[in-house]
Amino acid sequence: MKMEDMPLSGPDNTRLEALAHDIYSELVEDACLGLCFEVHRAVKQGYFFLDETDQESMKEFEIVDQPGVDIFGQVYNQWKNKECECPNCKRLIAASRFAPHLEKCLGMGRNSSRIANRRLASSNNMSKSESDQEDNDDLNDNDWSYGAEKKSEHLSDCISQNSPRRSKSLKHKNGYYETLGPDEVRSLLTTQCGVISEHTKKMCTRSQRCPQHTDEQRRAVRLFLLGPSAPTLPDADAVETDSFDIPDAQPLMSRLQWEDSDISPTDSASSKASTNHSDSRKPKKKKKPSLPLNSGGSSSQSNISISTKKKRPKLSAPPISSIYDDLP
Amino acid sequence: QVLSKMESRMRATINQKLTEMGERERLKEILRARLTECGWKDQMKAHCKEVIKEKGLEHVTVDDLVVEITPKGRALVPDSVKKDLLHRIRGFLAQHAT
Numbered sequence: 260m261k262m263e264d265m266p267l268s269g270p271d272n273t274r275l276e277a278l279a280h281d282i283y284s285e286l287v288e289d290a291c292l293g294l295c296f297e298v299h300r301a302v303k304q305g306y307f308f309l310d311e312t313d314q315e316s317m318k319e320f321e322i323v324d325q326p327g328v329d330i331f332g333q334v335y336n337q338w339k340n341k342e343c344e345c346p347n348c349k350r351l352i353a354a355s356r357f358a359p360h361l362e363k364c365l366g367m368g369r370n371s372s373r374i375a376n377r378r379l380a381s382s383n384n385m386s387k388s389e390s391d392q393e394d395n396d397d398l399n400d401n402d403w404s405y406g407a408e409k410k411s412e413h414l415s416d417c418i419s420q421n422s423p424r425r426s427k428s429l430k431h432k433n434g435y436y437e438t439l440g441p442d443e444v445r446s447l448l449t450t451q452c453g454v455i456s457e458h459t460k461k462m463c464t465r466s467q468r469c470p471q472h473t474d475e476q477r478r479a480v481r482l483f484l485l486g487p488s489a490p491t492l493p494d495a496d497a498v499e500t501d502s503f504d505i506p507d508a509q510p511l512m513s514r515l516q517w518e519d520s521d522i523s524p525t526d527s528a529s530s531k532a533s534t535n536h537s538d539s540r541k542p543k544k545k546k547k548p549s550l551p552l553n554s555g556g557s558s559s560q561s562n563i564s565i566s567t568k569k570k571r572p573k574l575s576a577p578p579i580s581s582i583y584d585d586l587p
Numbered sequence: 588q589v590l591s592k593m594e595s596r597m598r599a600t601i602n603q604k605l606t607e608m609g610e611r612e613r614l615k616e617i618l619r620a621r622l623t624e625c626g627w628k629d630q631m632k633a634h635c636k637e638v639i640k641e642k643g644l645e646h647v648t649v650d651d652l653v654v655e656i657t658p659k660g661r662a663l664v665p666d667s668v669k670k671d672l673l674h675r676i677r678g679f680l681a682q683h684a685t
Contacts, residue, residue, distance in 0.1 A: 278598060278680065284661075287660070291657045294635075295657075299649045302639055
């Protein structure tokens with residue numbers, strides 16, 4: 260059949276279709292040939308019948324195709340319907356649920372709401388010894404437990420009541436401040452950064468100058484843990500607190516110009532108002548040396564402008580003016 | 588069916604393109620994979636075993652196998668595989684045939 264040189268779409272398609280089929284046939288034949296070569300080689304090399312053994316063994320390991328059983332003939336959900344009696348609550352629990360049930364029932368696993376129960380118990384009884392023991396258990400088992408959602412009142416209760424736990428707490432100084440007595444906390448805070456991590460609720464054990472946290476955070480932590488009358492961060496130069504003088508505006512001024520904003524206006528105002536600076540914060544010295552100060556008002560003015568330049572949002576005008584009111 | 592010169596030339600061009608562009612090899616691989624998945628290969632192997640047992644392990648030749656396997660093999664290709672291959676081939680032709 261002779262084809263036209265300028266074919267119409269119809270015959271053209273037919274031609275293409277025939278071509279497609281021819282190509283297909285070629286591919287199939289190629290696959291068949293490939294198989295023949297493969298088999299022939301296996302036969303001549305002697306490995307074609309390797310997967311066959313004697314009839315007996317063949318029968319033994321035949322593929323099993325029955326319901327309820329896998330291809331080896333083993334039952335795979337044998338223990339699904341078995342029940343066990345819980346030694347604690349005496350209930351019959353399904354086998355696959357037994358382990359999680361025990362966890363909850365005995366109050367021992369990670370998800371057993373044990374701390375929640377403890378908190379309820381301690382809030383009912385407010386018994387120190389009770390919470391002592393359970394705290395230790397908690398710490399030993401739970402990586403992520405955090406009892407510090409307790410309000411600060413409870414915390415101050417623990418600290419102020421001369422907790423007998425203090426002697427034990429040395430073992431548990433792993434950053435959970437809730438188990439530490441006030442002395443431990445204080446001593447920790449003099450050597451360590453102490454900033455409490457948001458997710459683990461542990462105190463940072465790095466140095467006072469740890470780059471992960473700001474001095475602002477460190478101050479806030481000390482405030483939180485030790486109360487407003489807490490000692491301040493020790494400075495590197497070991498400046499004496501005892502020499503802190505009210506009439507002398509110098510320390511106050513040096514406070515105003517610290518690198519990081521350490522004092523909130525209310526704090527400085529309140530501490531000033533109480534005129535009780537013997538146990539107030541030591542002047543903190545940060546990485547930058549404090550600016551040289553002359554006593555008197557003129558320098559104070561310049562200091563204020565300096566501090567505002569450093570963008571101290573907390574230092575607003577009113578508290579500063581109240582400080583000056585007391586100056587001689 | 589005798590093809591015209593033009594058509595022969597066209598076919599030659601297409602076949603050349605198929606090979607040079609690697610499409611032929613790709614199609615071969617696809618076909619081999621599909622035939623294995625659908626069990627065609629195992630079926631054919633089983634048939635081979637019969638032929639071998641018949642002709643004798645030592646004496647069986649490639650030709651024996653080819654003669655026995657090819658017609659049966661061609662017939663036993665599942666329709667889905669055939670359709671898939673044809674579809675791909677047509678696609679190629681649509682793109683590369685003038």
